Amino acid sequence: MSNDPALGLRERKKLQARRAIRDAALKLFAERGYDSVSVEEIAAAANVSRATFFNYYPTKEDTITEPDPQERAVWASIRAKHADTEPLWRAITDTVLEGLESIEKSFVALRRMKSSTPAMAATFRKGSQWISEDLRAWVEQRTPAQDLPSARLQLNLAMAALMTAYEQWQPNDPFHEFIDTARANLATAGAAFDTPTDH
Known part of the structure; x- marks a missing residue:
């Protein structure tokens, strides 16, 4: 930073x-x-x-497309707070919610741009693609090889919950409404798998 x-x-x-x-x-x-x-x-x-x-x-x-070094560093520090022994679903949930709150300004701007210039939707998606890439690398680094299929499923499920909230969120809606919906979706998704398999 x-x-x-x-x-x-x-x-x-x-x-x-x-x-x-x-x-x-x-x-x-x-x-x-x-x-x-x-x-x-x-x-x-x-x-x-x-x-x-x-x-x-x-x-x-x-x-738009190049990751902001400071934002990326903040996400890295958030991920680092979660020990490998913490249940993975909890670590993913806490990380993505705190991370998204840390980039509110740029995230809101990207959402509004995507709405106003639909032809560039792919470009705007690239602006936040690093989030899922970094999360995937982090999940795979902290997970034993035999547990990777379950870990990848959990991450994919979390990202689907976030995307569903994002699709529901209108450009001029308050950011906290997106976060509230994302939190609720993650809670629902978390009940869909056997939590004792968390790693």
């Missing part, structure tokens, strides 16, 4: 600039639509030059 004391001043400033550009882009896209916003407008909103924009993002689309 940008205030990590382990990072030097130069690295922190670079992370801050990258975050400012992405935040400005997502805000403008959500307000006006992706196609109506130029690189120059994003740079001006982030208080950087056009050249600086391209130092961090080769294209306008990359502000």
Whole structure:
């Protein structure tokens, strides 16, 4: 994260600039639509030059599809709090809910952009694809080989519960309604398998 004391001043400033550009882009896209916003407008909103924009993002689309390092680090710290001995379903549930709450601003922006520019739905999906990829790697790392089929089933079930909540969530609905529905869906899904097999 940008205030990590382990990072030097130069690295922190670079992370801050990258975050400012992405935040400005997502805000403008959500307000006006992706196609109506130029690189120059994003740079001006982030208080950087056009050249600086391209130092961090080769294209306008990359502000959506490239994972934010700070967001990814927060999710990693959330996953790290759950010991391998904790039941897997509980660990997945707590991680995804806390993780989604940590990226509320960008997650809401992506949802609104997807609604306003349906033709770019695949691009917007790529903006959060890293979440499921990182979760899958984490689940497989913490699970003994003989238990992987059950672990993968649990993760897939959790992701389906989240997707169902996402599909129900309208772009202008409060974020907490999405979280509440996701929590309820996860509770329902968790009752669908034999919890003593958790790992």
